[in-house]
Structure formats: structure tokens, C-alpha cells
Amino acid sequence: MAILSLKNAAIATLAAAGNAAFVNAQDDDPLKVMFVNEFPDKTIDLYWENHSFDAEHPERRKLEARIPPRGGWHASETFNGHEFSYELDGKRHFVTPPPGNANNEQFIMVAGENEGFKVRCEITVNSQQYMDYLDILVKPYWAPRAAARFLELVRDKYYDGVAFNRVVPKFLTQFGIAKDYFTRTKERELSIWDDFPKDVPFEPGTISFAGSGHDSRTTEIFIVMPGASQEQMDKFGENSWETPFAVVDGDVNKSALKKIYSGYGDMPPFAKGPDTSKIYDIDGYTTYLPKMFPKLDYIDRCYVVDEVGIGEEKSEGEF
Numbered sequence: 001m002a003i004l005s006l007k008n009a010a011i012a013t014l015a016a017a018g019n020a021a022f023v024n025a026q027d028d029d030p031l032k033v034m035f036v037n038e039f040p041d042k043t044i045d046l047y048w049e050n051h052s053f054d055a056e057h058p059e060r061r062k063l064e065a066r067i068p069p070r071g072g073w074h075a076s077e078t079f080n081g082h083e084f085s086y087e088l089d090g091k092r093h094f095v096t097p098p099p100g101n102a103n104n105e106q107f108i109m110v111a112g113e114n115e116g117f118k119v120r121c122e123i124t125v126n127s128q129q130y131m132d133y134l135d136i137l138v139k140p141y142w143a144p145r146a147a148a149r150f151l152e153l154v155r156d157k158y159y160d161g162v163a164f165n166r167v168v169p170k171f172l173t174q175f176g177i178a179k180d181y182f183t184r185t186k187e188r189e190l191s192i193w194d195d196f197p198k199d200v201p202f203e204p205g206t207i208s209f210a211g212s213g214h215d216s217r218t219t220e221i222f223i224v225m226p227g228a229s230q231e232q233m234d235k236f237g238e239n240s241w242e243t244p245f246a247v248v249d250g251d252v253n254k255s256a257l258k259k260i261y262s263g264y265g266d267m268p269p270f271a272k273g274p275d276t277s278k279i280y281d282i283d284g285y286t287t288y289l290p291k292m293f294p295k296l297d298y299i300d301r302c303y304v305v306d307e308v309g310i311g312e313e314k315s316e317g318e319f
Helices: 006-014 144-155 181-188 230-235 284-292
Strands: 030-037 044-049 061-067 072-079 083-088 091-095 105-109 117-125 130-138 166-168 172-175 206-209 221-224 244-248 299-304
Touching: 030 044, 030 061, 044 072, 061 072, 105 144, 117 144, 130 144, 144 206, 144 244, 144 299, 181 284
Parallel strands: 030 105
Antiparallel strands: 030 072, 044 061, 044 083, 083 091, 117 130, 117 299, 130 244, 166 172, 172 221, 206 221, 206 244
């Protein structure tokens, strides 16, 4: 797994203040924008629209970058109010990046009218008695940093073998601590900045990264469980790092989510379930979980559905 790639370095450079307040943007104020392409096999040609010329003028549209698929990216040094465009499936899409944060930074996924990228996780259920699957629809515009990070981790097979370590009926299911000690230790140090909130409400099946403070999201995510009270769902999202980026695809009440073993209860100090700090220890998966919590269910593997058969190679400049 490429832990510190050029893309991560570029994001760190372009996002030094996370979910800081919007600046009072003026036209021609500098703006840094990270454009990301998560399509499985489509290269996106990104153009800068020069409004100094008429629409039919040959200088009106200038090619800025060719963004490869599967996490390809382009970091643009531009200005507030400048417009970009790209063509997808015969239709041209126009993008004027919103004003950035206190460091004049934005993060945008070029996804056209795409409703989401489907990830399938094949999992054990009923305390490892059976195999089932959980389909996740990653929404490109809800929380693009979170969406890109999750897809990156899926492609890197980070979630393969991961335990559902916090399963509380009518509350949440949480997972995301890698089976391999060195992998989880490295990724734990690599956080992403908070996304700008889009006022997407939490509902049963909504998925968000977990965190512990501003700009603290790493690999752990949670899913809102069926039966969660409206009061509880209203509390989700009060923290800046709790931003929905995906949903359980289909009817969440008929999904495998409710079949995941939940008998150990919540984590300490709320109850006596698995302690996340001990899972991160070197013997977390080799001794602690199998000895103390043998009935937990696990993810066998996760993959991006539309990328099956494309190959294992990565796009140049991926996360």
C-alpha cells in the first residue's frame, strides 16, 4: 500500500486548515482546487473556461489537465469565480468551484451526473455462521474527501479481514481497524481534513467516517443502524468530522447489516465490548479479538463493483 503518495502530499499542501470558515471571497482571489476522477475506466479532460472570449472562439476553452480514472487527480492553482468544464458521455459539465476555506482550498470530484460508485463488501454474519454481502453506494458530492479516501482504502484492500468491532443495535455499526498491525499503525497516522458540510441528514444506512476531533478522520467508519431514534440521528453530524459520504444501497432493513453479531455491546467506557485501543495493539487481531470476542463478524473483502476485471494497476498520481 502506498501510504504517502504524491496525491496525499498535494492534498496536505492544499488543505492546511480543514473545515475552517469560508473566506470573504472576491473574484480573482487565489483558490487551490483538487479535482479527482473516481470513474473506473474514463479519463476526464478538464478545461478552463476563458470568459474573455465568446463561446465559439477557439481560445474560449483551454485544456488544463487529463485526469486518469480510479483516483486520478489534478491540483489547480486558480482564482475564485473561474469556471472549468469537462465532457462526459456526450454532455459538457461546467464547474465553478465554491469559495475555499481559510487557506483558499477546495476539493471537487468530477463525476458528472453519476449517482454514486458501488462498493460491495462480502462479510460474515450471525457470528461467522454464514456469508452475506453489504452494498455501499459512495456519493461523489456529499463529502468528496471522505468518498475519495474510502475508495482509495477499498482499492488498497485495507478493509479485507477487518472486524465489525462496534455493533450496537438501533445506534451504529463501526469498523475500519486493519487486520495487519503495520498497516493499521501507518494509516492511523494519515488523517484527512474535514469536508465542508452539505446538510445531508443522517438516516438508517447513512455512512460517515468516525473521528476524534477536527481533521481527524483516518480509516474507521460507522453506519447508522435501523431503528435509531430521531433524537440520536439529529446528534450525528454535530461534530465537524461526521459528514455522510455514502449509504447502504437498497433497503437497509433487508440488508446484511442487521445480521452482524451485536452481542458484545458498545465499546468502553459505555459497555464491555471490544476496546479499540487494544485492537490497535500488535496482538489486536492475533490474540485480543479471537480470545476475548470470538463471535465477532468480519469483512472478507471489499471491492468497487464496476472495477472488477479491469486489473490491479493504479492510475498515475493516485492516493
